[in-house]
Amino acid sequence: MQAPVSNHTSKVITPAIRAPLLDSHRLARIYKGNQKAAIVRTLTIAVLLVFALTAFWVDIFEFKHLVGIILCGLLLIGLNVPRLWLIKKLIRTKDSYYTLSLTFNILEVVTFTAIMYLLGGTDASFLTLLYAVLVCYVGVVAPKKFSFLLAGICALTFLSMIALETLGILPHKCILATTPPLPQHQLIISVGVILLLFLTAYVSAFTAQRFRSIKDNLQEKNTALEITMKEMAAAKHELRKAQDELEKRVQERTAQLSKLTDHLQAEILIREKTERELRQSEESYRRIFENSVAGFFQSTPDGRFLKVNQAFARILGYDSPEDIISSIIDISTQYYANPEDRKRYEEQLTQKGHLENFETRVIRKDGSIIWVSSSTRAYFDDSGKPIRYDGVIIDITERKQAEEEREKLQEQLIQAQKMESVGRLAGGVAHDFNNMLGVIMGHTELMLMKATPESPFYNGLMEIRNAAQRSSDLTRQLLAFARKQAIRPKVLDLNETTEGMLKMLRRLIGEEITLAWKPQSQLWLVNIDPSQLDQILANLCVNARDAIGSRGTITIETKNVTLDERFCHVHKGANPGEYVMLAVSDDGCGMPKDIMEKIFDPFFSTKDPGKGTGLGLSTVYGIVKQNHGYIAVYSEPGHGTTFRIYLPRHTGKRKPQQRLKEELPKTSKGETVLVAEDEPLVLNTIRDILDQLGYKVLSAIDPNEALEQAQQYSGEIHLLITDIVMPGMDGKELAGHISSLRPNTKVLFMSGYIQDTIVQNGIVEEDVHFIQKPFTPAKLAMMVSNILRRGQDHGLTEEYQAGNAYC
Structure with a gap:
């Protein structure tokens, strides 16, 4: 279908040039055009095949018709191969190309007609538009006679198909109507198709002829323009000759003046060299000024910038040097964060004339x-007055932040070392101190059990017991601060636990102070020892009460929060993650900054002597750190104080807690208890308590003696009570040996020092019975009774709480 554009450059064609040979460039264009036409034909046939497949799918015609359509389509596509081969091998003139194209066009018309018939015959008359497209294309690219000839062939082929259908020679394929079309309808369609084809042939031939005429006119004008350009070239040549003659004369005159200009030329060279060096120097300075990473500036003493480079603008966050020059009209207030720095800057420049590393x-x-x-550097006039400042700045914010970070880390290191020292002191003393307190409290309780309120020494015993309990509380606070307190964390809802303490807290702070409770709904769970939470709330509320004095409000608030990197960067010691926040606020007197820096120090107190131990906030601090939390305090003098405690969110499920009934059995059933304790006074006290309760007691001063008694004793040993920290063998190892000898013997561990084998990082191991020294006879009796009577199936929480009352 593709043919080259006809190039009729002359209206009169002589026989000698009727069939000129085509050059290689024109042949290549013809071949390439036919390749594109082959692609278009292939796509058109593909569309028709899709249409045919759709019609066959909905049972419009039979399978044999579909096969016929496909064969015709493949024939049309296959004609592309011989067409392209013949064009490449045989075509050398336009006439031969037109003849070959017409031959293949006729084959395409016949094949199109066959497809039209198979798709419905007369009902598919709309496909005659393919005739029109083909005729239009030939009319544009070939001489006029070819388009009319092809239009006639298309009309004859179409009429032949209609005639054969009408005469019944070919069966009618009615796919779009229920009945064959009437003869008059076929006549109308035939006439319309013929008119369309010849009208298309005429319009396309006429349009092509007009375009060829326009092309001929343009070629004629192009020829005339070429003649004009040749004439201009001739005139230019003559002008060049005259110019050469003139230049020759000028050179002669110039030669006469050359001697006069030699010395001027030397001076010019010297001047050019000087100017070039000056430009290079200025360019070098400009590159340094504009491309330096440091910020260069020129300013006036009255506070305006005269000139700055791009780096200066970038450091200060401006888009361009012009932006900063127009924006800052007073350096002292718009540039300096502290206007006093500008005064110091100018004073030093006036005195020294220059200034280095002014931060x-x-x-x-x-x-x-x-x-x-x-x-x-400052520049002065003749009178010594500064007229301009030239300088450079560099951004040292990161260095300053690093220095501040180092200072904070140094402070934290000192604080950590101080805390560790106190912790080591508290842990070291706790073991022996708690042993002695246990002896005092045990014997006091035993004597009180035998005495009556009318006894002359009863009040003295009560004072001894109270003093021992206060000493035990003091030891417990020290251990809590040093994060060496034995704990049993439980999964808690802070809202439920705090609500259970509100009544006690209101009694603690008094009736004149209002306690406001603001819980957040659907609060996350936390994992913390309930007794530690009691200590936190009690200590913070007591501090808030003392800060308020008479009348005021204490607010307790809970909230789910997520700490991000930005928060943790500002608040050292905090770690990113999800937390439950417990806040205690008051509207009391507040604290200055110097007091806030010391409030967590042990034994630091602003209260009057005798009104505080200085361990309340230290205990809170230790508990929070032991539970991997973070504590922050906000306070201003006269505006109250807020403590915010962030406890890590617990993502596990909450286990139901069982409650044991606390009762003190008056008698035992004669069970045998083996006690291992390396401190004689404590050993004797425990033995006396158990004897009085009716147990049979085997006592051992060291682990080896306990093992010997376990091996030699013929009866059943129901319970082993052992200290954890003992020389030669610790309590856990001793319990292992005795369990191998007597598997049914239960074990109760006791200790006044928590850095041992069953307490890791302050947390008592699961499935372990533990009582912390010092303890009262009542608590020991309840622990022993619960273990022996109820076994280990009842859990450990209540046993631990009972044994931990005075720890």
Whole structure:
């Protein structure tokens, strides 16, 4: 279908040039055009085949018709191969190309007609548009006679198909109507198709002829233009000759003046060299000024910038040097964060004439503050008055932040070392101190059990017991602060636990102070020892009460929070993650900054002597750190104080807690208890308590003696009570040996020092019975009774709480 554009350059064609040979460029264009036409034909046939497949799918015609359509389509596509081969091998003139194209066009018309018939015959008359497209294409690219000839062939073929259908020679394929079309309808369609084809042939031939005429006119004008350009070239040649003659004369005159200009030329060379060096120097300075990472500036003593480079604008957050020059009209207030720094800057420049590494804080465009280091030189007039400052700045914000970070880390290190020292002291003393307290409290309780309130020494015994309990509380606070307190964490809802304490807290703070409770619904769970939470709330509320004095409000609040990297960067010691926040606020007197820096120090107190131990907030601090939390305090004098405690969110499920009935059995059933304790006074006290309760007691001063008694004793040993920290063998190892000898013997561990084998990081191991020294006879009796009577199936929480009352 593709043919080259006809190029009739002359209206009169002689026989000698009727069939000129085509050059290689024209042949290549013809071949390429036919390749594109082959692609278009292939796509058109593909569309028709899709249409045919759709019609066959909905049972419009039979399978044999579909096969016929496919064969015709493949024939049309296959004609592309011989067409392209013949064009490449045989075609050398236009006439031969037109003849070959017409031959293949006729084959395409016949094949199109066959497809039209198979798709419905007369009902598929709309496909005659393919005739029109083919005729239009030939009319454009070939002489006029070819388009009319092809239009006639298309009309004859179409009429032949209609005639054969009408005469019944070919069966009618009615796919779009229920009945064959009427003869008059076929006549109308035939006439319409013929008119369409010849009208298309005429319009396309006429349009092509007009385009060829326009092309001929343009070629004629192009020829005339070429003649004009040749004439202009001739004139230019003559002008060039005249110019050469003139240049020759000028050269002769110039030669006469050359001697006069030699000395001027030397001076010019010297001047050019000087100017070139000056330009290079200026260019070098400009590159340094504009491309330096440091910020260069020129300013006036009255507070305006004359010139700055791009780096200066970038450091201060401006888009361009012009932006900062037009925006800052008063350096002292718009550039310096502290106007006093500007005064010091000018004073030093006036005295020294230059300034190096002047560190100050400046204001960026967005209002943020950064640190810069300035080096400046001042220029003075004849009277000694400064007229300009030239200088350079560098951004030292990161260095300053690093220095501040180092200072904070140093402070934290000192604080940690101080805390560790106190912790080691508390842990070291706790073992022996708690042993002695246990002896005092045990014997006091035993004597009180035998005495009556009318006894002359009863009040003295009560004072001894109270003093021992206060000493036990003091030891417990020290251990809590040093994070060496034995704990049993439980999964808690802070709202439920705090609500259970509100009544006690209101009694603690008094009636004149209002206690406001603001819980958040659907609060996350935390994992903490309930007794530690009691200590936190009690200590914070007591501090808030003392800060308020008479009348005021204490607010307890809970909230789910997520700490991000930005928060943790500002608040050292905090770690990113999900937390439950417990806040205690008051509207009391508040604290200055110097007091806030010391409030967590042990034994630091602002209360009057005798009104505080200085361990309340230290205990809170230790508990929070032991539970991997974070504590923050906000306070201003006269505006109250807020403590915010962040406890890590527990993502596990909450286990139901069982409650044991606390009762003190008056008698035992004569069970045998083996007691291993390396401190004689404590051993004797425990033996006396158990004897009085009716147990049979085997006592051992060291682990080896306990093993010997376990091996030699013929009866059943129901319970082993052993200290954990003992020389030669610890209590856990001793329990293992005895369990191998007597598997039914239960074990109760006791200790006054928690850094041992059953307490890891302050947390008592699961499935372990433990009582912390010092303890009262009542608590020991309840622990022993619960273990022997109820076994280990009842859990450990209540046993631990009972044994931990005075720890």
